[in-house]
Amino acid sequence: MKKSLLAPVGFFTHMNIRGKLLISYFILIFFPLALLTTISYKNVSSDYEKQILHSADQSFDQAYTFLNYKVNTLIKASDVIYFNADVQTILARKKEEFENDYVQQNIDRLKLENFLSSFQNSEDVYRASLYVPGWFMYAAQNFNFYDKDSFSHTQSYQRLMASKDKVNWLPPHTITNNSSSLDPVQVISLLRKIRNTEQTTEYIGMIELSILKENIEAMIQKANITYDGVVYIQNSHGDIVSCSNLQNLNRIDPNTELIKGLQNNDTTWNNAAFGNSDYVIKARAIENTDWTMVTAIPYTEIYSQSIRIRDLMLVLMLVCGLISYGLAYFITGATVKRIQLLRKKMRLVQEGFLNVEVNSKIHDEIGDLTDSFNHMVKRIKLLVDEQYQNGKEIKNLELKALQAQINPHFLYNTLEMINWKAIDNDVPEIAVISQSLAKFYKLSLNKGKDIVSLEDELDHIRIYVKIQNLRFDDKIKLAIDIDPDLYSCAILKLILQPIVENAIIHGIREYRDKEKGSITITGYPDKHDLVLIVKDDGVGMPQDKAEEILANGNPADEVHGYGVRNINHRIKLCYGQEYGLTYRSSPGNGTRVEIRIPAIHPSK
Known part of the structure; x- marks a missing residue:
């Protein structure tokens, strides 16, 4: 019983100021009018019946x-x-x-x-x-x-x-x-x-x-x-x-x-x-x-006349109430309008919009709150910008460090392979390997530029898989199914190679029951976005482990896990949080990686 009585009191206590004032007007206006209407209706009904x-x-x-x-x-x-x-x-x-x-x-x-x-x-x-x-x-x-x-x-x-x-x-x-x-x-x-x-x-x-x-x-x-x-x-x-x-x-x-x-x-x-x-x-x-x-x-019908009078009084009561409510709304609006505006701007800041400023020409308590809010938002925006620049510089340094190492193990293994090929066989494959390796590093470095065309990135992958096939006796089949009209799209460099490398080393090579494996790269436009999909038929992994790659890196191989996570962070930093990588995998069914970036055509 006590809780049922406290519920309306609590509701009224937490109501906004305008609501409290309007409820007060309702009690002070409608209650007397309702009482007057009731008494008049009873008297008129009795007389009209007679x-x-x-x-x-x-x-x-x-x-x-x-x-x-x-x-x-x-x-x-x-x-x-x-x-x-x-x-x-x-x-x-x-x-x-x-x-x-x-x-x-x-x-x-x-x-x-x-x-x-x-x-x-x-x-x-x-x-x-x-x-x-x-x-x-x-x-x-x-x-x-x-x-x-x-x-x-x-x-x-x-x-x-x-x-x-x-x-x-x-x-x-x-x-x-x-x-x-x-x-x-x-x-x-x-x-x-x-x-x-x-x-x-x-x-x-x-x-x-x-x-x-x-x-x-x-x-x-x-x-x-x-x-x-x-x-x-x-x-x-x-x-x-x-x-x-x-x-x-x-x-x-x-x-x-x-x-x-x-x-x-x-x-x-x-x-x-x-x-x-x-x-x-x-x-x-x-x-x-x-x-x-x-x-x-x-x-x-006996009470029809009194009902008409009652209805007329109800209409008058409603009109008076609406006029009073209109005046109350106008009067209270002058007081709470600036508070509501300030609250609205605060909610925008809460949602992440920092380009917010509230104009205030009145220097009262609400004006002081407004000035403090504007100062706070400017300070927050400054701090966020500083943090963003610092984060971007850190990521660039990480990328440069990644490019500097370009997987030394891969380079060492390739050079060793060239050496053994030269000793064991007098074949022209050595020239092919050398040329492929040179072109691979040329596309990787790209004269220090971070943005390349989709066509160059795909050529980079073709050379990389070609070198890997020389190493693993053509056990990797690469298929690329992308509309040539999309080749001109500008993308971040080195966002496909770490994913393909993971597919070979952690997917295809670990599948002991298969002599050969395939990697398929597809792409298509999705409204204003470009979606690239890298899919392999390797051993796959549980879905929770696939999601862990982006969250914490791949525990099995920290170097490759770091590279995939780095790609995801670079995309989000460059294009926004709505872009990045998505992993889908299950044991025995391979792994599917979706890359979503904006579709940017330099010529348009």
């Missing part, structure tokens, strides 16, 4: 009154039709007396049509229809008249006959239009049984009064005062009679059981959860129907 629920109450009551009026209008119209003498008389006619009396039936039809049409002259009743016995000649008209016998097989008929209510209400369905085009329209219908007033146990027909669904929906839509909320009417079977927004209705998936529990408490709003959202809902049963009018408003 306002929106009050408005929703008024709209709900207005729509409820309208629906009651429509329902009562249809019921009163059904009363008039029910007790009409002509309707009672015509529907009570006997089949055996009037089935074939088409004249009387036609008169009856006209009389009923005129009577029903009188109800279809307002927005209250869109269609007035009767279900008549199937033997009536106009029973299949399907406009003002329908076949009662065919209707008796439907679920709506079964519900009507089983109901003890005065009227039943059909869910929304489609009928043909009153106009000549007969376009289908959506209606909501009242259905009522007609008893014979003279014989009350006999049902002689049914009344269907329809009202346009769009008239109901128009009022329902006006009752919905929110964007994501919904007002809808649902019957006792769970059918949706009308709704203000079908998409919003699908989100809440109406629950009839929940609505039944709210019908008796129609003056208050209740909380309910639909899906992943919370709603406030209100429900009220519509008299003389099995309908329930419901309005549901999501909490997110």
Whole structure:
């Protein structure tokens, strides 16, 4: 626990000065603004919730009154039709007396049509229809008249006959239009049984009064005062009679059981959860129907206005914070800018760049540090230059010492060989040996110059191997595979001969199972570099021992190991640390030496 508390403290302690100041500004600016935003949001949310629920109450009551009026209008119209003498008389006619009396039936039809049409002259009743016995000649008209016998097989008929209510209400369905085009329209219908007033146990027909669904929906839509909320009417079977927004209705998936529990408490709003959202809902049963009018408003919309205010305050808080941070950044920048510049220059010196100087025109504490830094860098640079010159002179002296000795053992052995050849054989090879030896030393000394062409260096190697073959009976095969275009490249002299000599003496000669050995020299350009590779098929060595040659010399032969290490140091001194030798070897697979130097063409 203590460590977890100390971690932020330690982080803050080691933070830069500007970071500490900005954190202080954050605490002093954003904390009060966040507190103010929270308090304002809570107050506004409470007030806005009361306002929106009050408005929703008024709209709900207005729509409820309208629906009651429509329902009562249809019921009163059904009363008039029910007790009409002509309707009672015509529907009570006997089949055996009037089935074939088409004249009387036609008169009856006209009389009923005129009577029903009188109800279809307002927005209250869109269609007035009767279900008549199937033997009536106009029973299949399907406009003002329908076949009662065919209707008796439907679920709506079964519900009507089983109901003890005065009227039943059909869910929304489609009928043909009153106009000549007969376009289908959506209606909501009242259905009522007609008893014979003279014989009350006999049902002689049914009344269907329809009202346009769009008239109901128009009022329902006006009752919905929110964007994501919904007002809808649902019957006792769970059918949706009308709704203000079908998409919003699908989100809440109406629950009839929940609505039944709210019908008796129609003056208050209740909380309910639909899906992943919370709603406030209100429900009220519509008299003389099995309908329930419901309005549901999501909490997110109730708080939308307060959320907008909250978002505005957050934006203002962010703007104020950014402006304050900008000012703080500018003010602190004037103080820490020079420190950051000094730190940046120090890091450059740490990485090895000594051509660094910091300009300072202000003579305060930071100015004193800057002057001291500049003096220190100049002193370091002077010391490094002196060390470099001393090192270069030492290496040149070592090279001259190496050139002076040019392997006396090799010279002695060669002269001895010439001597024995002269004694044992009277052959012209002696002249060849003498000429080769003379040319070898001529190329080695090169009039004291350190830079030669790649072509001269390769000629030097060819002569050297030729002399060695005279000594070892042509047991060494030399192959050179380098593009002649690279022959003009300028290189340090004597960087191949010590490597080839190591390959012969420590590689090929020590391979007892092989009579002959080969040395291959290849080269190729690599971007701005020249890569030379000397590869032999000698005994090889472990990789760690190969790497030790460049690090500590070859313990087996200090003279040759010193020569290879000297080559590597000369290349790095002349061209840079990224250049030099790389050894690759393994026992029985020979040795591969890679030489990387810059590709320098004197003519370019």
